[in-house]
Amino acid sequence: MIRRIAAATLSLTALLALTGCGADSSADTAKSQDDVTLTIGDQAKTLQTIIAASGALKGAEYRVKWAEFEGAAPLYQAVQAGAADTAYSADLPALQALSGGVGFKTVAALQNDGRHxxxxxxxxxxxxxxxxxxxxxxxxxxxxxxxxxxxxxxxxxxxxxxxxxxxxxxxxxxxxxxxxxxxxxxxxxxxxxxxxxxxxxxxxxxxxGADGRVSGYGFLGASDKALADSAKKTALSDFLKRLGTALTWTSTHKDAYAAAIVQRNGADPAVAKTLASAAYSKVLPITSEVNGTVQDVADLMHGIGVLDPNVDVARSADTSLLK
The missing domain is CATH 3.40.190.10 (Periplasmic binding protein-like II)
Incomplete structure (x- = not known):
């Protein structure tokens, strides 16, 4: 049952209206990749812009739909409601969702310098x-x-x-x-x-958040339902690798990435340039180093009563999708 993230008071009807679709309800593990549709959760069109500008999905055998939200709390609520297969956020929103009982696993880590x-x-x-x-x-x-x-x-x-x-x-x-x-x-x-x-x-x-004031880590999460579907899990593994390619592209093509932010998000060019310079630049496997760093975040926030109950970060990960 979702507890703390219910502060983002969106009904299931509103969630489905925002996403424009629901998650694939089929659990047929025999379906081909051509039959798979991943509903990728996003915030402020961030991943959509990166993927589109880099062309990273070219040649993918599965289809992608986007579930768009302005913040992490309603995005995780969508995952719980079955309106998104994945979530994308910084570390603490993922911890908060896990603490609140949202059914998902972290499957990959993102990294930047914290200036975002x-x-x-x-x-x-x-x-x-x-x-x-x-x-x-x-x-x-x-x-x-x-x-x-x-x-x-x-x-x-x-x-x-x-x-x-x-x-x-x-x-x-x-x-x-x-x-x-x-x-x-x-x-x-x-x-x-x-x-x-x-x-x-x-x-x-x-x-x-630079200089260690935040961990610099974010997470891609996948719903328990998506992970239980072997065809979707295969597609998700491929998507993570393609996203890694896309993020590498943003770090080496910052001007083109900033132009894409202006075009797709309507951002002012100066704002877009700032965003392009502070974006996540890597997709990483979830390692003991990642888990240890994020566990420190969880412990601090638990200590001041914001994260309750606390989360065992390592036990909340599925490391099989990205080696």
Whole structure:
């Protein structure tokens, strides 16, 4: 039963309307790859843009449909509802979903330098250091257990503050973006395109996730139902390798990738350039090093009461799809 991620109050009907499709309900393990359709969960068209711009799916024998969401919480809710075969998020949203009982396994790790997540403040806020956050309201996107919340918790701890020293409010990114732009939000912990837009709209970066302030890892997850279908599992294994090729392409073709973000997402060219420079650059097998690093994230967030119950990261992985 989903508990904490239910904060993203989307009904099953709304989820299916957003995705435009449901997951393949067939469990026929004898079907050919031509008969397989993978419903790939995405956030802010990120994976779609990378795949389309790089041409990484050329020659694939299976079909791909996209399930599009603005944040991790509704995406994991879609996985639980059977409206997506896969999930894509930073480490903590995956941990939160696992803790909340969503039926999936992590199947591959993503890696970047952490600059895609940050705390953005308005220049008039009077906040010039992390210590200035004491007593302040901080809006966290998108929901409890987001990667931006981990950044907030970690930097507070690093600066001798407790999590209870700030007043946290959760708000989905598009709503927070509008409120930040109008001056109703002074401090915003966010990520990706929303971070870039916040900086463009009069914000300044207080701190980002570089230099180990976040783990730098994200996860591709696959639903238990998809993993139980051998034909889908085979297709998923191929998709992970193609995504790895696509991410390698983005790291060596940043200008072309930025142009694709402008074209497909309608982003401002300056925002697109920022996003292209901070994107995940690798797809990795889930190793003991990945599990150990992410377990530290889980333990910190469990310690402050955000992740409850805690998650055994290694036991939540299926390492058979990507060696």
């Amino acid at each position: 997540v940050g705390i953005v403040v308005r220049k008039s806020s009077g906040v010039n250091s992390v210590k200035d956050l004491k007593g302040k309201k901080v809006v966290v996107s998108s929901a409890k257990g987001s990667i931006s919340e981990y950044l907030l918790a970690n930097v507070l701890q690093q600066n001798g503050l407790k999590y209870s020293d700030v007043k946290v409010q959760y708000l989905l990114p598009t709503d927070a973006q509008a409120a930040f732009s109008s001056g109703k939000i002074q401090v915003w912990a966010t990520f990706g395109v929303y971070q870039a837009v916040g900086l463009q709209q009069g914000g300044k970066l207080l701190v980002d």
